[in-house]
Amino acid sequence: MIRLHDIAHSRAGDKGNTSNISVIAYDQEGWEIIQQHLSVEVVSEAFAHITNGPVFRYELPKLQALNFVIEGALGGGVTRSLAQDPHGKALSSLMLSIQLDI
Amino acid sequence: MKHTEFLRIGGGAGFSDDRIPPAVELAELGDIDYLVFECLAERTIAREQQTKLQNPSKGYTPRLQERMAAVLPACVAKHIRIVTNMGAANPESAANETRKLAKELGLGDVSCAVVTGDDVTELVRAHPELEIMENGLPVESLLPQMIASNAYLGADVIVKALETDAQIIITGRVADPSLFLAPMMHEFEWSYDDLERIAAGTVCGHLLECGAQVSGGNFADPGKKVVDRLSELGNPFADVAANGSFSISKVAGSGGLVSLATVKEQLLYELHDPSQYITPDCVLDVTDLELIQLAKDRVQVLSARGKPRTPSYKVTVGYDDGYIGEGQISYAGPNALERAKWGAQIVQDRLKQRGFSYSEFRIDYIGMSSLHGLPENKVEPYEVRLRLVVRTPSKTAAQAVGFECRALHLNGPTGAGGGIDPLVKPVLAVQSVLIPRHWIDSKIQVRRMG
Numbered sequence: 001m002i003r004l005h006d007i008a009h010s011r012a013g014d015k016g017n018t019s020n021i022s023v024i025a026y027d028q029e030g031w032e033i034i035q036q037h038l039s040v041e042v043v044s045e046a047f048a049h050i051t052n053g054p055v056f057r058y059e060l061p062k063l064q065a066l067n068f069v070i071e072g073a074l075g076g077g078v079t080r081s082l083a084q085d086p087h088g089k090a091l092s093s094l095m096l097s098i099q100l101d102i
Numbered sequence: 103m104k105h106t107e108f109l110r111i112g113g114g115a116g117f118s119d120d121r122i123p124p125a126v127e128l129a130e131l132g133d134i135d136y137l138v139f140e141c142l143a144e145r146t147i148a149r150e151q152q153t154k155l156q157n158p159s160k161g162y163t164p165r166l167q168e169r170m171a172a173v174l175p176a177c178v179a180k181h182i183r184i185v186t187n188m189g190a191a192n193p194e195s196a197a198n199e200t201r202k203l204a205k206e207l208g209l210g211d212v213s214c215a216v217v218t219g220d221d222v223t224e225l226v227r228a229h230p231e232l233e234i235m236e237n238g239l240p241v242e243s244l245l246p247q248m249i250a251s252n253a254y255l256g257a258d259v260i261v262k263a264l265e266t267d268a269q270i271i272i273t274g275r276v277a278d279p280s281l282f283l284a285p286m287m288h289e290f291e292w293s294y295d296d297l298e299r300i301a302a303g304t305v306c307g308h309l310l311e312c313g314a315q316v317s318g319g320n321f322a323d324p325g326k327k328v329v330d331r332l333s334e335l336g337n338p339f340a341d342v343a344a345n346g347s348f349s350i351s352k353v354a355g356s357g358g359l360v361s362l363a364t365v366k367e368q369l370l371y372e373l374h375d376p377s378q379y380i381t382p383d384c385v386l387d388v389t390d391l392e393l394i395q396l397a398k399d400r401v402q403v404l405s406a407r408g409k410p411r412t413p414s415y416k417v418t419v420g421y422d423d424g425y426i427g428e429g430q431i432s433y434a435g436p437n438a439l440e441r442a443k444w445g446a447q448i449v450q451d452r453l454k455q456r457g458f459s460y461s462e463f464r465i466d467y468i469g470m471s472s473l474h475g476l477p478e479n480k481v482e483p484y485e486v487r488l489r490l491v492v493r494t495p496s497k498t499a500a501q502a503v504g505f506e507c508r509a510l511h512l513n514g515p516t517g518a519g520g521g522i523d524p525l526v527k528p529v530l531a532v533q534s535v536l537i538p539r540h541w542i543d544s545k546i547q548v549r550r551m552g
Contacts, residue, residue: 005326009321009323009326009327009367010367011320011370011371013370013372013373014372015372015374016236016533016534017236018374020372020374022367022370022371024366024367024370049475050474056374056375058374058375058377060388060389060391062389062390062391062392063366063369063370063393065370067370069374079144079145079423079531079532080423080493080529082462082492083466084472085472085473090473090474093474094473094474
């Protein structure tokens with residue numbers, strides 16, 4: 001098992017009720033791992049208790065980064081959410097707590 | 103006189119309540135040509151429209167005077183031009199206040215140019231058929247509660263304002279990267295046909311628009327991502343060449359870090375499909391971007407691509423969405439979580455007994471589940487802070503939650519401490535629609551003052 005926090009870093013952004021969370025590898029080895037193993041399914045499962053919304057995954061090989069777009073993750077939208085963290089800024093660390101089974 | 107080869111643009115603020123000294127540092131020590139302040143969050147402009155209705159001389163960013171007073175002396179002395187969206191719902195008043203302030207500071211007659219025409223409230227009201235981007239429904243349902251609608255204008259109108267030669271450009275709603283792209287288009291005489299340059303300038307604006315988020319802020323992770331002196335964090339600037347290549351750096355000696363990693367994080371911040379980031383100026387593609395660490399705290403950015411701008415403006419529709427009510431209280435030590443859970447149930451029972459119901463009711467156990475939700479197998483913490491939050495159209499019903507939560511001090515499980523006074527806030531929510539550019543292009547205006 002590898003924890004994502006050990007091989008990548010992350011930042012979460014918000015637009016309406018959608019959170020986008022980047023996952024950026026520290027090096028080539030980390031990039032190969034996240035490219036192969038950090039799938040839409042893995043991320044959807046980690047966020048399943050927050051949203052059932054679709055998850056989209058984009059690859060940026062030149063930057064050794066992935067960008068995940070997670071719909072419905074922000075409690076109805078930043079401007080109307082009841083959440084303590086309506087922007088979902090802290091969701092980047094939920095992403096990094098994912099354990100990859102490799 | 104126009105620069106023809108080279109321009110340095112500073113990112114003065116990333117939000118309306120951002121630190122002020124880093125912008126002063128940029129102006130005094132950064133050798134910058136332009137200082138840009140992005141200070142307008144999604145819903146802020148609708149809130150300022152409400153303020154303006156109550157007081158026609160207000161409606162600009164509340165911290166305008168504080169921020170301007172700090173940077174004007176250096177900007178006037180060094181002929182640094184300022185571009186900002188601090189005008190919010192009232193750019194004219196913001197310009198009047200800025201000019202008044204400059205006189206009071208003994209800086210003389212400082213010229214401003216204001217951009218207006220982003221307020222499309224009446225236009226949206228006249229087009230109930232417009233489709234809400236978030237849910238596909240007609241905007242009609244929001245119209246009775248609509249407070250204001252504003253279009254995200256692009257860099258072209260800011261360029262017109264810069265052509266007046268006014269020192270300070272004050273706008274309402276424009277797209278954040280456009281604030282930075284405009285000085286490049288103006289100084290280098292780029293047109294919208296120069297797609298690669300427009301794309302490069304848009305990426306540059308995107309990297310600078312959140313202030314220190316590209317220079318070490320919202321990045322550090324102890325033992326993992328090391329950043330020095332966050333209390334003296336320097337804001338970024340970009341050195342832009344006329345061909346569109348640019349590098350990001352910060353004032354030497356300031357705290358923080360500009361590295362490949364900080365630039366990558368900010369590049370992907372609030373981006374969805376990286377091959378299609380829509381702004382009023384282009385459809386940006388960053389998938390081929392190259393980043394090079396040129397020196398300590400300096401990263402070069404190459405190979406941005408773009409497609410032509412779309413025929414639409416994005417509009418945020420701000421509307422009254424009722425009230426949020428909140429209460430909080432804490433428990434600690436043995437059985438803390440069980441007592442907090444029971445407290446939450448008691449408050450819910452009381453509210454039901456009093457005849458209140460809510461469209462949404464959220465229970466957080468701070469220290470356990472308030473940020474990442476409540477997955478299974480979570481370790482029980484030593485202290486738990488209960489947070490109860492509701493949404494309701496009724497202010498009375500919103501207040502009742504905090505009241506009943508605070509009453510747990512005397513009426514709930516043992517040892518409840520630190521209850522807060524009930525919180526109630528009106529909710530100003532936003533949704534988006536698209537409108538054709540030609541609906542408003544003729545109404546967008548630039549006016550020079552002084």
